[in-house]
């Protein structure tokens with residue numbers, strides 16, 4: 124760090140009250156060096172000085188605009204000042220005490236010329252913030268500068284730049300310069316007026332913002348010439364200059380006062396009348412700081428209406444235009460600035476908004492309902508817009524509004540997918556909730572389907588509407604933030620789910636009714652089949668009809684709460700009838716299976732053949748007409764087979780009829796194929812024959828058995844045979860009794876018998892004896908059979924050419940068989 128910088132740092136730490144005193148105390152370095160040193164300190168330290176007395180060279184010797192102005196304004200604390208700031212510039216010949224005046228008036232820190240060297244101090248344009256006031260003060264390089272010589276280009280540009288950007292332009296001149304054309308910079312003023320008119324003269328008429336106050340400060344005013352005279356001279360000079368301007372045709376009759384207000388003040392000699400100078404300066408200062416002062420200079424009409432945060436950009440734009448000698452169109456500059464700044468502000472607001480929205484985007488995309496999303500979206504939106512409004516509303520109104528609309532559209536287009544996603548998620552969640560609500564409500568027995576459905580429906584609609592309303596709060600319906608379509612879609616889906624539930628419930632109900640119907644049918648039909656009567660089918664069908672009627676009325680009663688349509692009822696009833704019929708037919712099938720039918724035929728036959736009319740078992744005696752009884756019982760039993768063979772009631776109206784199903788979905792299994800007419804047939808013709816044949820065989824066996832029982836009763840020994848035996852065996856009995864050996868044997872036998880009885884061995888002995896006897900008998904019978912057996916006995920129903928015998932043939936054959944059998948037995 125060089126000495127200059129070090130020294131400047133020291134000065135910064137303890138800012139001087141009077142620059143002149145510092146100059147005296149310093150080692151003779153110029154204030155320009157001090158200013159440069161301040162700037163260097165800032166750049167060396169890598170930050171912009173933050174003190175309000177920091178100065179910045181906004182345009183340097185090379186006519187370049189600084190890049191640090193925005194940052195400097197920021198560090199002056201003016202970034203958010205909006206329009207609450209003012210700009211003043213000083214314009215005048217070199218070394219006329221401009222910097223001195225500014226420092227006194229605004230407490231700034233501009234460098235002041237070294238008296239000893241009388242060198243130009245201010246190069247380019249410098250800016251400093253007024254102490255304790257929101258005033259940006261510009262110290263402009265002096266006109267007629269010795270250093271620049273004949274090059275008046277910079278002076279003109281600097282003057283035009285100052286005029287375009289400041290509200291008050293102080294024209295600083297010595298009293299003795301008044302009336303001099305060059306000395307008072309009148310030539311330069313003329314050029315500036317001319318350019319000013321050409322550039323933004325037309326716009327000035329449209330709006331008041333381009334008016335500027337020209338404050339003529341007459342320095343070293345001795346007082347010998349009254350200020351009014353000097354003012355008169357200057358005004359006359361200005362008007363003369365104005366009249367001599369070559370004005371554009373459209374502003375040919377424009378007057379000086381249309382664009383500029385003029386003010387005049389004089390200041391005593393700073394050295395010769397130091398006290399008077401100080402007090403006058405203080406008076407003048409009041410007009411810059413005291414808004415209540417009558418002559419307050421910073422009237423709102425002079426404000427360029429550039430928000431403080433855009434000043435740097437605006438000035439840079441103006442300087443660029445001035446530099447490149449392009450048309451300086453201030454309104455356009457303002458618009459361009461507004462566009463740039465509004466874009467910047469908008470993108471900052473949007474970036475912050477996107478950051479907030481991002482946190483909730485993922486959950487919505489993954490199908491979750493984000494609680495209070497509408498409120499969140501509204502708050503993000505409001506925050507972004509109010510941030511934009513706060514910073515951008517001070518700019519050009521048209522641009523501000525346009526950019527605001529763009530920002531709003533961007534925000535809405537970013538929020539809309541979230542809203543739509545949220546709607547879909549609510550829809551999904553509500554549908555799931557509706558399903559579980561239905562499932563829960565339909566548990567148990569005592570529910571009313573219609574009530575459960577309507578309450579679940581109402582709940583789902585309310586939930587959806589509440590959620591959707593909340594989510595839609597952040598947007599407008601006309602911008603696509605509508606949820607009515609989604610609600611309609613939800614209603615349709617809810618209805619479809621309800622229909623599905625109703626269909627399932629109806630099926631369940633039909634199944635339950637069917638189960639109970641099966642139970643109700645089974646028992647009465649079984650009873651009817653135990654004692655079959657010729658009108659069995661009438662009774663069965665009446666039972667079927669009654670049970671079905673009960674089931675139907677039960678269904679209809681329940682179906683009321685299901686809100687089933689007439690079509691659905693018709694279809695369900697038809698299903699119920701068919702199932703009832705199928706159940707009945709299955710039961711009949713069970714009761715008419717081969718084994719059951721044959722058993723029933725046997726029972727029927729037995730009851731008739733083996734029992735008399737009183738139900739007492741018959742003992743066949745030789746005189747009984749077995750044949751007639753057999754024929755009667757057999758024929759009556761055989762009549763049952765055709766009765767069983769077909770469901771054929773006497774009253775034909777009992778036969779049910781079935782309509783075509785209402786809806787005819789393709790049958791899913793064999794069960795679904797319903798053929799009523801074939802279900803009426805129980806036994807086909809072949810089955811009838813088969814059953815008859817099998818029954819006859821059984822009946823024949825009974826017949827043979829009956830015959831046999833009569834033969835065995837005939838084969839018993841008559842009583843008189845026992846008398847014959849006594850007579851014929853008397854001698855043998857006596858011989859035994861009187862023969863000691865035989866008698867002893869007899870006694871032994873009797874004793875043995877007695878012991879056997881005593882030991883309880885009679886039963887087992889008899890058992891053994893019986894078994895032996897049976898075996899002997901069996902063997903004997905077998906031998907006899909082998910001896911006398913005829914092949915026809917094993918085939919009691921020989922096949923005839925006609926396939927069956929008639930009853931007369933049968934009877935003859937049976938008679939012959941019976942007598943032959945008897946003969947053989949005898």
Ligand SMILES: Nc1nc2c(ncn2[C@@H]2O[C@H](COP(=O)(O)OP(=O)(O)OP(=O)(O)O)[C@@H](O)[C@H]2O)c(=O)[nH]1
Nearest residue numbers: 217218219220221222223235236243244245265393
């Ligand atoms: N006679 C007189 N001298 C003054 C007055 N004010 C300041 N000075 C002196 O004039 C000299 C120039 O002062 P500056 O304030 O640097 O003048 P300037 O116009 O800013 O100079 P440049 O920036 O170089 O154009 C200094 O030596 C001051 O002391 C004044 O009212 N009367």
